[in-house]
Amino acid sequence: MPDREASRAAPSALRGLLSLVVVLGSACSAGAGSVFSAELSALAGRSADGAWTLNGAGTQTNAVGFEYLVRLSGERGDYLTADLQARASYDPARPEREPWAIEIHNAWIEHRFGLGRNARLGHFEPAFGLERALDTHGTLLQTLAERNVGFKHDWGLGYRGTTGAFDLEASAQTGSGMGLERRDGSVLLSSRLSTPPGTAVGVGVSALYGRTLTSMGMRTLPRPIFDPDAVERRRIGVDALWNTGAVALAAEAAAGSNDGRSVLGALLRASWQVPALDALTLEAQAEHWSREDGTRTSLGACVSLRPGDGWTLSAAVLGDASGDAGDTRVVLHAYYYGRFP
Amino acid sequence: MRRTAVATAVVLAALALARPASCAVGCTLNDPDRDIRRLFPGATGYRTEFVSIAERGGRPLAARIETRLGEPLDPVYEALDVSYAYYTVLKGNAVVGFVHGVNQKGRYGGMQLILATDLRGAVVGFYYQKLTSPEAKRFRSEAFTGQFKGLTVADFDLYRSASAEERARSPVSRIKDPSERSADDFRATLRGVMKNLILLEVFGTTKQDD
Numbered sequence: 001m002p003d004r005e006a007s008r009a010a011p012s013a014l015r016g017l018l019s020l021v022v023v024l025g026s027a028c029s030a031g032a033g034s035v036f037s038a039e040l041s042a043l044a045g046r047s048a049d050g051a052w053t054l055n056g057a058g059t060q061t062n063a064v065g066f067e068y069l070v071r072l073s074g075e076r077g078d079y080l081t082a083d084l085q086a087r088a089s090y091d092p093a094r095p096e097r098e099p100w101a102i103e104i105h106n107a108w109i110e111h112r113f114g115l116g117r118n119a120r121l122g123h124f125e126p127a128f129g130l131e132r133a134l135d136t137h138g139t140l141l142q143t144l145a146e147r148n149v150g151f152k153h154d155w156g157l158g159y160r161g162t163t164g165a166f167d168l169e170a171s172a173q174t175g176s177g178m179g180l181e182r183r184d185g186s187v188l189l190s191s192r193l194s195t196p197p198g199t200a201v202g203v204g205v206s207a208l209y210g211r212t213l214t215s216m217g218m219r220t221l222p223r224p225i226f227d228p229d230a231v232e233r234r235r236i237g238v239d240a241l242w243n244t245g246a247v248a249l250a251a252e253a254a255a256g257s258n259d260g261r262s263v264l265g266a267l268l269r270a271s272w273q274v275p276a277l278d279a280l281t282l283e284a285q286a287e288h289w290s291r292e293d294g295t296r297t298s299l300g301a302c303v304s305l306r307p308g309d310g311w312t313l314s315a316a317v318l319g320d321a322s323g324d325a326g327d328t329r330v331v332l333h334a335y336y337y338g339r340f341p
Numbered sequence: 342m343r344r345t346a347v348a349t350a351v352v353l354a355a356l357a358l359a360r361p362a363s364c365a366v367g368c369t370l371n372d373p374d375r376d377i378r379r380l381f382p383g384a385t386g387y388r389t390e391f392v393s394i395a396e397r398g399g400r401p402l403a404a405r406i407e408t409r410l411g412e413p414l415d416p417v418y419e420a421l422d423v424s425y426a427y428y429t430v431l432k433g434n435a436v437v438g439f440v441h442g443v444n445q446k447g448r449y450g451g452m453q454l455i456l457a458t459d460l461r462g463a464v465v466g467f468y469y470q471k472l473t474s475p476e477a478k479r480f481r482s483e484a485f486t487g488q489f490k491g492l493t494v495a496d497f498d499l500y501r502s503a504s505a506e507e508r509a510r511s512p513v514s515r516i517k518d519p520s521e522r523s524a525d526d527f528r529a530t531l532r533g534v535m536k537n538l539i540l541l542e543v544f545g546t547t548k549q550d551d
Contacts, residue, residue: 033390035424075434077386115386116374162375198371198470245473246449273473275449308417339393339422 034070038340039063039087041138043333055091057140057316057331059152059218063089063103066340082109085137086220094217101219103178105137105153116162120171123155123178127169127192128206130239130252130267138335140316141285141300144265148235148254150212151177154188167194175212179224186213186230194239202241206254209234232259246273264290279306286321297321310338368442368453369426371470377430380457380466381438386431391424392544402543409539411501412532418444418451425540436460441541442470445533448525449473454533456489462541464492467534474526479519488516494538501535 041063045056054062065087072080085106092099108122125131131145131152145152156173168191175186187210194204210233215224237254253266269285285300302316312335320327370376377387394403403421407413414421428440442455450473457466467489469481479485492512499511508514518527 035391071389073388075431077388077429077431112374112386115378115384118374162372162378167372167375196372196375245475245477273450275473309420339424 033073034068036340037067037069037337039065039067039085039138040336041065041087041089041333042335043331045332046330048328053092055093056329057318057333058142059136059146060138060140060331060333061087061089061091061103061218063087065089065103067106067337077112079112080109081112083107089219091217094219098217098222101217102221103218104220105178118160120158120160121156123153124158124171125152126154126173126188126190126208127158127160127171128190128208128235129192129237129254130204130241130250132169132192132206133194133197133202133204133239133241134250138312138337139302139304140314140318140331140333141269141283141302144237144252144254144267144287144289147263147265147289148237148256149188149190149208149210149233150214150231151218153178155180156188162196163193165195167196168192169194175210175230176226177213177215177224178218178220179215179226180220181213181224181226183213183226184211184228184230186211188212200243202243204237204239206237206239207235208237208256233257246275247271248273258291261292279308280304281306295322311336368444368455368470370428370440370442370455373428376455377428377440380440381430381432383432384430384437385433387440388429388431390427390429392427393422393424394540395421397544406536406539406543409498409501410532410536415446418446419536425544427541427544430457438465439541441537443533443537443540445529445536447473447529448523449475452526452529452533454530454537456534456537456541458538458541462493462538464489464534464538466490472526474520474523476520476523476526479521480523480526480530482519485517485519489534492534492538494535494542497531497535497538500531 041060043057043060043062044052044054046052067085070082071078083106087103089101089103090099094101104123106124108120108124110118110120112118126149129145129148130143134143136142154173154175154177156171158171160169170191173188174180174182175188189210190208192204192206195202211230212233213230214227217224235254235256237252239252242249248271250269251267255264257263265288267287269283271281271283274280281304283302287298289296299321300316300318302314304312304314306312314333316331318329318331377384399421403414425441429436430438430440438460439458440455442453445452445454452472453470455468455470456464459465467486472480474480496511496513499507500513502508518524520527
């Protein structure tokens with residue numbers, strides 16, 4: 001049965017992937033600039049009952065992967081960028097005794113019409129929330145993206161550009177997340193207006209409407225198992241970053257509804273890059289999520305060491321402050337991202 | 342259980358075999374479209390190129406850079422396989438300048454120093470994309486960063502000269518430390534800007550050699 005599922009999924013998911021490979025291959029033969037990077041994620045989690053497992057960190061899994069970024073240039077400059085980031089991952093908590101999976105994170109091509117005007121096609125982040133301002137691809141602490149959108153990447157079309165003092169993004173996507181699927185009118189429309197990245201104080205305002213599909217397990221292949229009914233999501237959100245150098249604060253809040261039922265969420269994260277020990281970062285995060293049928297407050301603390309050579313070694317304690325101590329987990333994570341070969 | 346053991350073995354093997362390397366790209370612009378337009382208001386586009394010391398000459402090239410810089414390259418911040426992003430700025434089809442950044446170890450952490458240069462290699466713009474310092478405001482001020490305008494790598498070569506007379510002739514020696522208690526970051530800034538200009542020159546030269 002799983003093999004049949006996988007074989008049905010292969011044509012749709014692989015068509016896009018193969019198209020991108022063709023573009024990347026053409027780009028290489030055209031002498032475009034490219035960077036190939038390898039990625040490795042190894043983690044183990046320990047629950048309050050003392051059992052160690054090879055998962056326990058939400059979107060992070062044990063994985064080996066790569067990222068291939070290509071830029072095509074002409075006489076008038078760069079006009080096309082393509083990125084493919086994929087992992088072979090292992091998560092014993094996946095359904096149907098299929099712990100191994102292919103995860104496609106980025107798989108997009110972007111055309112530049114001019115400075116500050118870019119259109120994107122493929123699998124990329126929706127234009128919503130703090131996730132657009134923080135890179136959480138290799139980190140244990142995450143944003144509210146999973147709660148607000150249901151996933152961190154989706155298939156579709158997008159635009160990003162500059163408008164006066166602000167950056168503007170908008171996207172129209174399938175609402176299916178990592179797997180490529182359309183059913184029950186699934187769709188995701190999102191937009192975000194923000195101050196440019198890299199400033200000491202950054203602010204973003206976002207909105208989304210979607211009918212998104214819920215799947216068991218974060219994977220592209222084998223095909224995820226989707227719930228038959230889409231969830232109608234409406235959100236508005238604000239996010240902010242304040243970076244003083246050694247100390248950085250990140251916050252976001254979002255309000256809206258899931259299938260007509262109100263939801264409200266907020267997140268606050270403080271990071272301290274220990275002075276004189278550039279490689280050491282301490283982080284603490286509080287997250288509150290409220291629905292009509294209950295609330296949940298999660299706390300997390302993480303220490304990360306970057307010894308160089310592309311490695312990040314992290315240890316985090318993640319817990320549910322509104323539940324019991326049984327929800328507390330300790331997660332150890334070794335993450336590598338570096339140029340290859 | 343057996344699958345878990347196999348998975349663990351695969352991950353551990355991959356960990357053991359993974360080739361240590363530095364971060365994939367040393368210093369890219371946070372918002373290239375906006376940054377390029379701000380640094381070169383008439384620009385209509387740019388070409389992005391990734392270049393590393395390892396690709397362009399390896400250890401011998403690194404030795405030349407270190408000699409010119411007067412200091413060894415840092416194995417973490419300045420590893421040979423770090424790719425530097427070079428932005429060739431265009432107005433129509435014509436090249437009007439370059440934008441390039443480097444990482445530099447400062448007292449409180451990594452700095453990112455971005456230079457915009459004209460076709461002669463003279464600085465037309467300089468700013469910190471990242472700076473961790475209690476006196477960051479002073480370093481980021483136009484009164485300080487503006488002093489780098491017009492400088493070339495030859496000015497820094499003169500500044501590094503053994504002759505006190507030649508050092509005094511270099512406009513670099515007239516740049517004042519804007520801080521009260523962060524002389525280390527001031528020195529790191531001068532080193533980073535000089536390294537940035539050296540890399541611009543050697544990468545351009547080695548490319549022509551290709």
